[in-house]
Amino acid sequence: MYLSRIRLGDSPTASSELVRAMSKGVYGNHQLLWRLFTQAEQRNFLFRHEQSDGRLSPAGEPIFYVLSREEPNNSERLFQVESRPFTPQLMAGQRLEFKIRVNPTVCRQGKRHDVLMNAQQQWLNEELKRLSVAVSGPKKDLKHQLLDLANDTDVERWQTVIENGAYRDELATRLGRKATLELAIKTTSEQALMEWWQARCQKIGVKAPTDAEPLQIDAYLQHRIKGKQAGAVFSSIDLSGTLEVDDPELFLNNLHQGIGRAKAFGCGMMMIRRI
Structure with a gap:
C-alpha cells in the first residue's frame, strides 16, 4: 500500500481540471484522483479531502490524502505527488x-x-x-x-x-x-x-x-x-x-x-x- 499527499499542480491545465471536478459535486474529486490510477479497472484507493491552511499551498486550495494499492502515476503532470509505502507494524494493545x-x-x-x-x-x-x-x-x-x-x-x-x-x-x-x-x-x-x-x-x-x-x-x-x-x-x-x-x-x-x-x-x- 502507498500513502500519498497530493496537490494540484500550478499549470493552467491543472486549474481547469479542478474547476471541472468541482462542477461535478462531491464525486468530482474521486474522478479527478482516478487519473492517477488509469490502469486500474475498479476504484482501488481511498482518499480524504482537506483544504490547505496556507503552509503547503495557497490557503483554501485542496489537499488530498490517498491510500492506494498502486503507487500513483503522475504522468499527466497535473498533480504534485508525495508518496511513501504504507506498511504499519501493529501489535495488540498498541x-x-x-x-x-x-x-x-x-x-x-x-x-x-x-x-x-x-x-x-x-x-x-x-x-x-x-x-x-x-x-x-x-x-x-x-x-x-x-x-x-x-x-x-x-x-x-x-x-x-x-x-x-x-x-x-x-x-x-x-x-x-x-x-x-x-x-x-x-x-x-x-x-x-x-x-x-x-x-x-x-x-x-x-x-x-x-x-x-x-x-x-x-x-x-x-x-x-x-x-x-x-x-x-x-x-x-x-x-x-x-x-x-x-x-x-x-x-x-x-x-x-x-x-x-x-x-x-x-x-x-x-x-x-x-x-
Missing part, C-alpha cells in the same frame, strides 16, 4: 491517535438513514407522543410544537438528557427553553453516533473508546449528489481521538479497505499515528 471522515448510517425499514438525523427524529417523535400529539411535518415544526406544549416537567426531562452528555457544563448557565431543547436534541444525536462508532470499532479490530477517552466530533455536513434523483444527499462527519488495537490483522485489513460507506465521496480513510 494505542494510536486517529482521524476519519465517515458516513454514519442505520438501516430502518429497508432504507439507509443518517444516524444523527434518525436519532433526532425518533427523539422528537417520542417527546410528542408523551404529550399525546400526532406526529407529522418537518423537524422544525415538531420542535415548534414541543416548545409550545411542553411544561416545566418536560423541560426538566430535557435537562436530564443534557446532564448525561457532553454538554452538561452548559446547564450551569440559565438556558432558555429553546436552547435546552436544542442541546437535548444535539446530545441525543451525538450519543447515537457514539453507539454507532462503538459498534463499528468492534467490527474493525479495535477496542471501543471509553468515557475517559472522548471522541471528538466535528464538521457534520450534508452533501447533495449531482446526477442522482432529486434530493439525493449523503452526510459526512469527522471523528478523531485515540484507539487501542485489539486484532492487528483485522484492523489493517479494514484500514486498506476503508471503513463504512460513501468511500467514493471521500469517506472511510482512517489516518493513524503512534502515541
Whole structure:
C-alpha cells in the first residue's frame, strides 16, 4: 500500500481540471484522483479531502490524502505527488491517535438513514407522543410544537438528557427553553453516533473508546449528489481521538479497505499515528 499527499499542480491545465471536478459535486474529486490510477479497472484507493491552511499551498486550495494499492502515476503532470509505502507494524494493545471522515448510517425499514438525523427524529417523535400529539411535518415544526406544549416537567426531562452528555457544563448557565431543547436534541444525536462508532470499532479490530477517552466530533455536513434523483444527499462527519488495537490483522485489513460507506465521496480513510 502507498500513502500519498497530493496537490494540484500550478499549470493552467491543472486549474481547469479542478474547476471541472468541482462542477461535478462531491464525486468530482474521486474522478479527478482516478487519473492517477488509469490502469486500474475498479476504484482501488481511498482518499480524504482537506483544504490547505496556507503552509503547503495557497490557503483554501485542496489537499488530498490517498491510500492506494498502486503507487500513483503522475504522468499527466497535473498533480504534485508525495508518496511513501504504507506498511504499519501493529501489535495488540498498541494505542494510536486517529482521524476519519465517515458516513454514519442505520438501516430502518429497508432504507439507509443518517444516524444523527434518525436519532433526532425518533427523539422528537417520542417527546410528542408523551404529550399525546400526532406526529407529522418537518423537524422544525415538531420542535415548534414541543416548545409550545411542553411544561416545566418536560423541560426538566430535557435537562436530564443534557446532564448525561457532553454538554452538561452548559446547564450551569440559565438556558432558555429553546436552547435546552436544542442541546437535548444535539446530545441525543451525538450519543447515537457514539453507539454507532462503538459498534463499528468492534467490527474493525479495535477496542471501543471509553468515557475517559472522548471522541471528538466535528464538521457534520450534508452533501447533495449531482446526477442522482432529486434530493439525493449523503452526510459526512469527522471523528478523531485515540484507539487501542485489539486484532492487528483485522484492523489493517479494514484500514486498506476503508471503513463504512460513501468511500467514493471521500469517506472511510482512517489516518493513524503512534502515541
